[in-house]
Amino acid sequence: MPVSILMVCLGNICRSPLAEGIMRSKLSEDFVVDSAGTGGWHAGELPDKRSITTAKSKGIDITNQRARQFKIADFTTFDYIFVMDNSNYKDVIALAPNEEAKSKVKLILNELFPNENVDVPDPYYGGQEGFENVYNMLDQACEEIAKKLKF
Ligand code: 4NP
Numbered sequence: 001m002p003v004s005i006l007m008v009c010l011g012n013i014c015r016s017p018l019a020e021g022i023m024r025s026k027l028s029e030d031f032v033v034d035s036a037g038t039g040g041w042h043a044g045e046l047p048d049k050r051s052i053t054t055a056k057s058k059g060i061d062i063t064n065q066r067a068r069q070f071k072i073a074d075f076t077t078f079d080y081i082f083v084m085d086n087s088n089y090k091d092v093i094a095l096a097p098n099e100e101a102k103s104k105v106k107l108i109l110n111e112l113f114p115n116e117n118v119d120v121p122d123p124y125y126g127g128q129e130g131f132e133n134v135y136n137m138l139d140q141a142c143e144e145i146a147k148k149l150k151f
Contacts (some may be wrong), residue, residue: 002028002030002031002032003030003031003079003080003149004031004032004033004034004077004078004079004131005023005030005031005032005033005044005078005080005082005145006033006034006035006036006070006074006077006078006080006081006082007019007020007023007033007034007035007036007082007104007108008035008036008037008070008081008082008088008092009035009037009088009120009122010036010037010038010039010084010085010087010088010122011037011039011041011042011067011082011124012035012036012037012039012042012043012068012069012079012116013037013042013046013048013051013068013124013125013133014034014047014048014050014122014124015049015051015084015120015122015134015138016035016037016084016133017018017035017047017048017055017065017125018047018051018054018055018134018135018138019035019082019084019108019132019138019141019142020033020034020065021060021061021062021065022055022060022135022139022142023077023137023142023146025059025060026142026143026145026146027146028151029088029095029103030032031149032078032086032122032133034078035065036054036068036069036070036071036074037068037069037070038066038069038070038091038092039069040069041149042067043067043068043069043071043076043089044067044068045064045066045067046063046065046066046067047062047067047133048085048124049077049090050123050127050128050131051131052125053128053131054128054131054132054134054135055135058079058139060109063097067148070092070095072097074095075095075096075100075101075104079104080104080106081105081106081143082107082108082110082111082141082145083105083107083108084103084107084119084120084122085107085119085120086107086117086119087124089105089107092105093114105120105148108120108141109137109141111141111144111145111148112137112140112141112144120134120137120138120149121133121134123138137145148151
């Protein structure tokens with residue numbers, strides 16, 4: 001079974017699509033990478049234009065992605081579930097059916113700043129620079145994750 005990673009935010013249109021695209025760019029095709037939102041309002045939509053533009057400027061195409069809502073089955077499908085902020089953490093943990101499921105859920109920036117529980121800020125209501133900031137944080141965090149997974 002390939003190692004599988006799920007990136008989770010609120011809407012699955014701003015942060016987690018960037019995280020999915022960045023993570024995939026750092027791993028071989030042997031890994032499964034996906035993303036989801038705790039909310040379902042944007043299900044079926046493309047990533048936010050500002051996420052698409054930011055990713056494109058770094059050579060990453062995320063226009064193949066469509067938003068979907070996180071589901072309970074994701075706890076069994078995925079080995080690692082990285083959430084973007086403390087609110088996502090609370091929402092996903094509340095759905096976990098058992099301790100094994102809970103243990104798969106990690107705040108993504110704890111890969112860079114262990115135990116500090118730092119949020120990836122929601123860039124939805126800001127400008128393009130917020131998306132650049134999110135991209136840079138996620139790029140560093142995904143680099144750490146890739147290093148660990150490749151040993
Ligand atoms: P995301 O950003 O969680 O990074 O995808 C958001 C996108 C949409 C909304 C909130 C956050 N919204 O309220 O529609």
